[in-house]
Amino acid sequence: MATAPNLPMFYNDLVPLSTNQHADWKLQTQDKAPFLAKTHAVPITIDEFIPSSRFFPIIFSAGSNSVPLGLMGLNEGVNIFVDDAGSLINPIYVPAYVRRYPFMLARLRPDAQELSLCFDPTAPGIGADVEGQALFDGTEASQVTKDILGFCEQFEQAGARTQAFMEELEKLDILMDGEVAIQADGQEQPYVYRGFRMVDEEKLKDLRGDTLRKISQNGMLPLLHAHLFSLALMKDIFAVQAQTGRVPTQNPAIQPVV
Template identity: 65%
Template sequence: MASAPQAAPLPLFYNALEPLSSNAHAAFRLRTMEAAPFLATQHAIPVTVDEFIHAQRSMPIVFTDGDDSIPIALMGLNEGVNVFVDNGGKLIDEGIYVPAYVRRYPFMLARLTPDAQELSLCFDPTADAIGTFDDGQALFTGDQPTEVVQSILQFNEMFEQAGMRTANFMKELRELDLLMAGEVSIQPEGAEQPFIYRGFQMVSEEKLNDLRGDQLRKIQKSGMLPLLHAHLFSLQLMPNLFEKQVRQGKMPTPQLAI
């Protein structure tokens, strides 16, 4: 989340942030994005806990390294590799789950000043999907936002709420000390060395099974347990990603990390 458009470090994919307003953008329209070129070389996308159940059917969910770890969905096992889109960023399989982080682009909620209490709807002015086009959906009628903008705002508000739930989930995960350093070794047939992937965290099944009864009841009641299982089940897709990379000619070098 950017605390000040144009000043704070920008989130992944965003080149700039500008507040959306009826004064400055009265004639702006929004085109449907048929492809996301910025996604073609991105292998890891942030996801919220609200997405675990859907995302785990398509791609592995792991956690970044460090004390401020966040959940990410892997769309490839190596830097610069995304097996779900072509070189132009168009989905190869329309049935694949696309993380909400990607779907909200080029919009997001941000604080206009560091001390601002409210978040404002902003957009990336460098995006090809928004501008003064002859086609596309109007963003304003006079000085009033259209249903398109209202829908975008609602989606981004839901995303922010999911982000807060994710932060609480991660806090509890750390308090329970369930995370451990992740490592996946894949030995393709005929390869002299295995391909070893590190640089991420995962839930320790041993620690999860050793939770006290009161701790287990707590995460069952909170709805956390199914999310942990979704994460663990999703790890079975690691070899699938590897196979997709091989089929697409994106064979990595042994011993590379995520």
């Protein structure tokens, strides 16, 4: 259905789930996410800011059309929260973007108005020859499929709220290019991480009157604070990378985060 350059992160292929083609297909619960092992930044929605901020930094992608990202590592190919097999090392909040895989809602044609439930047929644990829960009950979607559809619909709704949030954030003009310098033990020069956007705390503090009242009443203010508080976790992630030998060898190192 889709070609590789147009596919979202993690997806190798994308086909619509159909009772005609997948009537006997089943889904097996997976306790590992090997596709996540080398992924250091994952899209998150604003619904996830509060739980995410307890475990990893929340940043915004650089350039126009910024999106919120959860940093699971500071360098490309590094994820400190899962092992090479994709198993969680410690319990954390797992972003919905990860949990919905291998399913997602997509338009079957560029001009289509409706979204259809699609999936990646190359994903492990899904197919006619696996042991698991049936995706169809005769010609009707099984309860498993109905639950998956409901989760994907909730994700799309959260995505729409996130897009509206980002549009408001751009109007406020309080995003700036981010930079974090981390001093490693035994090194004269700090490691400098750039290539992302963050809220300018000074501009946020300077908001007054109707503008401040609006972002307080519409729920944006606590989300911005969650983002700012979470940035302190960048040093914690760097410390784990240093302990496990996963920091750049050059120093000083100016690294793009995303």
